[in-house]
Amino acid sequence: MASHRRPKQPSRTRVTVLTVTAAAAVAFTAQSGAQAAPAKPKIDEVKSKVDKLHHEAEEATEQYNQADERRGELQKEVGDLQDKVARGQQELNVLRDQIGSVASAQYRSGGIDPALQLFLSADPDTYLDKASAIDQLSAQQADVLTSIQAKQRTLAQQRAEATAKLADLEDVRKTLGEKKQKFQGKLAEARKLLDTLTKAEQDRLKQEEREKEERASRAAGQRTDLTGGGAPVDVSNVSGLAGKALAAAATQIGKAYASGEEGPNSYDCSGLTQWAYRQAGARISRVTYTQQNDGTKIGRSQLQPGDLVFFNGLSHVGLYAGNNTILHAPKPGAFVRYESMDYMGTFQFGVRVGG
Incomplete structure (x- = not known):
């Protein structure tokens, strides 16, 4: 006949060890979870x-x-x-x-x-x-x-x-x-x-972009904004092929930047310069790497309104607009506009088309 024995109760020491172990496991899990969640970028x-x-x-x-x-x-x-x-x-x-x-x-x-x-x-x-x-x-x-x-x-x-x-x-x-x-x-x-940014942070970036544009405008001595405005030089008084190209590009102020586009509704940087010179009656090539060979290379001190200006290892081009300012299609999310050359990065050289 089987005997009925009362189960042995765990000792207080064993209960304490188990409790501490469980608490440590919970703490470790919480710590691991905290480490797994990356910090929100500034x-x-x-x-x-x-x-x-x-x-x-x-x-x-x-x-x-x-x-x-x-x-x-x-x-x-x-x-x-x-x-x-x-x-x-x-x-x-x-x-x-x-x-x-x-x-x-x-x-x-x-x-x-x-x-x-x-x-x-x-x-x-x-x-x-x-x-x-x-x-x-x-x-x-x-x-x-x-x-x-x-x-x-x-x-x-x-x-x-x-x-x-x-x-x-x-x-x-x-x-x-x-x-x-x-x-x-x-x-x-x-x-x-x-x-990853909050709406307030995104609005702040947009405000900084506007302030940057205003600083560029003040440097040019004229009022401009993201959708157009006054020009650093009076394009109607700029003569020659380059002047005609600059005047044509000025009519596109406010149109969106779009990769690979060459008008008439949106442009990338070299698409705008090619379009502008086409309106002036000159054919230049499509991209920055070949547009650099479409005229005579000149230094910064020789620039005249309408000259092509290249930046950042030939990855960007615009039209010189006078007063240390260019007219260009800047980047995704931006519009064709005037901008100070001080904010453009490394200047490479200018090119005078037909010069």
């Missing part, structure tokens, strides 16, 4: 990171635009080569028809040895006339064969060149995708950072 840190991301996005945008321009050039080159190949093939077909006609003429002559034909001929004079014609056909045949061989070599070379261009085009398309993904990623990262 507004100045967010602004600095966002500015850096916008700069990187603009650099990637210019690289994207450059690749896109190269894609357009390659597509034209490939199209021209394919047209040449098609025309060459038609010419080759004509030559082959000619050699076929010559062969048919020789076949109709009988293909008999000329000496035997002379011996059998009832009218030697008539035969000699025919023989002369056959010799001419043979000479023509040799010329046509030479032309066919030359045309075949040319066609082979053009086809090989077109194939290489198509391979280059595919590489450029791949680069385009990578660059687009890069600048879109940078912009998305910047937006995500801004979303």
